Amino acid sequence: MKLICAGDLHLRNSSPRFRIDNFIEAQFTKLKYMIKVTENEKGLLLLPGDVFNSPSASHGFVKEIMAIFFELFFKKLHPPFVVYGQHDLLFRNKDNCPLSVLIQSGAVRLANDIPWEIDNDPNIHIYGASFDEPIPIIQNKDKFNIILVHTMVTNDGPQWPGHEGYIDARNFLNRHDFDLVVSGDNHKGFVSSMKRKDEKILVNCGSMMRTKSDQMEHNPFIVIVDKNNNKMHIESLPTTSSEDVFDLAAIEREKTKKDSLQPLVAGLKKDRTLTIDFLSNMKETIKNEGVTREIKALIEGILEKAMEIVEEQKGE
Numbered sequence: 001m002k003l004i005c006a007g008d009l010h011l012r013n014s015s016p017r018f019r020i021d022n023f024i025e026a027q028f029t030k031l032k033y034m035i036k037v038t039e040n041e042k043g044l045l046l047l048p049g050d051v052f053n054s055p056s057a058s059h060g061f062v063k064e065i066m067a068i069f070f071e072l073f074f075k076k077l078h079p080p081f082v083v084y085g086q087h088d089l090l091f092r093n094k095d096n097c098p099l100s101v102l103i104q105s106g107a108v109r110l111a112n113d114i115p116w117e118i119d120n121d122p123n124i125h126i127y128g129a130s131f132d133e134p135i136p137i138i139q140n141k142d143k144f145n146i147i148l149v150h151t152m153v154t155n156d157g158p159q160w161p162g163h164e165g166y167i168d169a170r171n172f173l174n175r176h177d178f179d180l181v182v183s184g185d186n187h188k189g190f191v192s193s194m195k196r197k198d199e200k201i202l203v204n205c206g207s208m209m210r211t212k213s214d215q216m217e218h219n220p221f222i223v224i225v226d227k228n229n230n231k232m233h234i235e236s237l238p239t240t241s242s243e244d245v246f247d248l249a250a251i252e253r254e255k256t257k258k259d260s261l262q263p264l265v266a267g268l269k270k271d272r273t274l275t276i277d278f279l280s281n282m283k284e285t286i287k288n289e290g291v292t293r294e295i296k297a298l299i300e301g302i303l304e305k306a307m308e309i310v311e312e313q314k315g316e
């Protein structure tokens with residue numbers, strides 16, 4: 001049995017800022033490519049959360065995605081397994097969001113703490129931990145245990161100075177005895193493995209699409225793991241060069257603006273309570289000190305932009 005591991009799809013019906021190509025078409029090309037590979041390999045597609053970019057995806061868009069996933073079912077293959085990422089949820093709630101509609105329809109299956117067994121390979125057990133859920137306990141160590149997890153796993157320690165709330169890939173493999181871990185949340189792609197009794201593999205493909213200017217170097221891929229011999233193959237997704245999909249001049253202008261705000265951003269990031277105090281003091285001051293409306297708007301604009309960068313750097 002071949003396991004087709006993917007990353008965060010972030011399916012959306014709008015183009016992100018800075019993309020100048022036909023983003024929606026590029027997204028469907030990549031998704032259909034994954035489905036094709038799964039078909040050709042008669043494999044099992046594993047999606048570790050953030051399937052949708054937002055819980056407010058339209059009915060028409062959800063229907064389109066549902067049809068693509070159902071292609072596997074109609075070809076007598078297993079539907080993809082999923083877990084919920086924070087982007088799939090509406091106010092952290094699973095009931096009223098597009099991914100729950102796909103799960104209920106049977107287009108995809110939710111992996112959770114009760115292992116799934118699939119009929120043509122009873123030796124495989126599939127678990128899942130959606131966003132903010134604990135890692136399940138393995139019920140039968142003799143099985144080939146797979147887990148889909150949506151949590152920040154990194155390959156190289158913290159992603160920025162002061163980064164908290166992540167787990168290193170090798171640490172994860174050490175702590176939990178799964179044979180294959182497919183993780184989502186970290187948009188940077190990597191593969192990590194560890195030899196215990198058998199080889200244990202952690203696959204974090206990263207995001208399927210390049211949506212942000214810091215992803216110029218990101219080459220979207222999927223990983224095909226052959227469960228029978230533990231061999232893996234990294235398969236690039238059809239991708240156009242970054243120069244052709246990003247508005248480079250606009251990115252450069254944005255970067256200059258961000259760089260000039262960096263000292264302010266660093267100050268705001270230091271302490272959450274201080275930040276709130278600083279912002280309310282500043283508002284009070286500009287209200288009382290007879291500051292003109294234009295200057296007031298300018299200061300508020302700068303603070304808003306700085307807070308935006310602070311939020312952005314908190315991660316996805």
Ligand SMILES: [Mn+2]
Nearest residue numbers: 008050185316
């Ligand atoms: Mn994500």
